[in-house]
Amino acid sequence: MSLEKVDMEDLSKLGATSITHLPDDCLTIIFHGLDCRTDRESFGLTCRRWLRIQNFNRRTLQFECSFSILNPSSLSAKGLDVYTVHIHRLLRRFQHLESLSLCGCTELDDSGLTRLLSYGSNLQKLNLDCCLKVTNYGLSLVASGCPSLTTISLYRCLIITDEGLETLTTACLSLKCINLSYCSQISDKGLKALTQQCRQLQAINVSHCERISGVGFEGCSKSLVHVEAESCKLSLEGVVGIVSGGGIEHLDVSCLSWSPSGDPLRGIGFSSSLKILNFRMCRSVSDASIIAIAKGCTLLEEWNLALCHEVSISGWQAVGLYCQNLKRLHVNRCLNLTDNGLRALRDGCRSLSILYLNGCARVTPLALELFKSHRGDVCIKEEEVMCIKPYSPFR
Numbered sequence: 001m002s003l004e005k006v007d008m009e010d011l012s013k014l015g016a017t018s019i020t021h022l023p024d025d026c027l028t029i030i031f032h033g034l035d036c037r038t039d040r041e042s043f044g045l046t047c048r049r050w051l052r053i054q055n056f057n058r059r060t061l062q063f064e065c066s067f068s069i070l071n072p073s074s075l076s077a078k079g080l081d082v083y084t085v086h087i088h089r090l091l092r093r094f095q096h097l098e099s100l101s102l103c104g105c106t107e108l109d110d111s112g113l114t115r116l117l118s119y120g121s122n123l124q125k126l127n128l129d130c131c132l133k134v135t136n137y138g139l140s141l142v143a144s145g146c147p148s149l150t151t152i153s154l155y156r157c158l159i160i161t162d163e164g165l166e167t168l169t170t171a172c173l174s175l176k177c178i179n180l181s182y183c184s185q186i187s188d189k190g191l192k193a194l195t196q197q198c199r200q201l202q203a204i205n206v207s208h209c210e211r212i213s214g215v216g217f218e219g220c221s222k223s224l225v226h227v228e229a230e231s232c233k234l235s236l237e238g239v240v241g242i243v244s245g246g247g248i249e250h251l252d253v254s255c256l257s258w259s260p261s262g263d264p265l266r267g268i269g270f271s272s273s274l275k276i277l278n279f280r281m282c283r284s285v286s287d288a289s290i291i292a293i294a295k296g297c298t299l300l301e302e303w304n305l306a307l308c309h310e311v312s313i314s315g316w317q318a319v320g321l322y323c324q325n326l327k328r329l330h331v332n333r334c335l336n337l338t339d340n341g342l343r344a345l346r347d348g349c350r351s352l353s354i355l356y357l358n359g360c361a362r363v364t365p366l367a368l369e370l371f372k373s374h375r376g377d378v379c380i381k382e383e384e385v386m387c388i389k390p391y392s393p394f395r
Contacts, residue, residue, distance in 0.1 A: 110138035116145035136164030143171035153179035162190030191216030214238015254280035290315035316341035320348025333359035339367035
């Protein structure tokens, strides 16, 4: 029944005299029509019936401690009992949640997740960032209670191991996004279980996972478009594994521990669909790799080459000549960017709108002024952007 069909004459025939006599579906329409957050939160204070409607239609829940992650000292020393009791009560109250954030609940242990077995069937997104006491058993509770899960963030869940990840991937086959950054116990074994079991995966973050070399990505699905692997010890085979699916659009391999024997990227066929590429502090990347990527990845929209000291004139010329869709380019502190290299970027890169440039000692003030006069459409910014995240599927 729609609200438009319920007029005063119909209500009078039914003997109804106030809004409290409206059917539940009409009250639900009214609830969803409230734009003000305060009004939505106050809706259930009217009566128990309205509270039931509010509870039934609640789809997201985020604990206040989620905002305390930057200030851990603000969390109560007795947080375990409080958080567990609150989680149990609220999950029993809001039984149709689709998104739940427990970010920052550092004292929460596995017992706090037991209610998911009863009320987690509709849950699609779960944030367990910095839940430092959640173990593999807690992850098994998530796996058993949340079969519809598509997104999970386990940032700094330091106790989770490959076994826990394997349990999760066996049950949650619809996973699309997973954040494993700073999960120090995860290795390529758990990563391989993830990429082979969950064939709908779209985004993975394994930044600062020192036990991951990247070989666990081998044979990944083409649906995988977003990979963040900052400060990982990727091997040559690992980089090949990441791009093996052929669908990568966003790749962050910054701050890698590259081999001193030469450029580890030479000869690797990067996905032609790449749009965002972060090579920040990849000091061994040579002109040969830059030229190959510039020629093969013509859809690139953002490229971070900050502190890539081996890139010289031939590399900059290739970027200017072939990267005609490039909108944002980072060249901060590139020792081999000279006036000629800057001129190559100036005369090429016709779609460029932002150039991050500072600390380039071999670029003269005259060359910089000439760039500005010829390319008034380009904004030159001096601040250095540590990572490229115009869109994050993990938020």
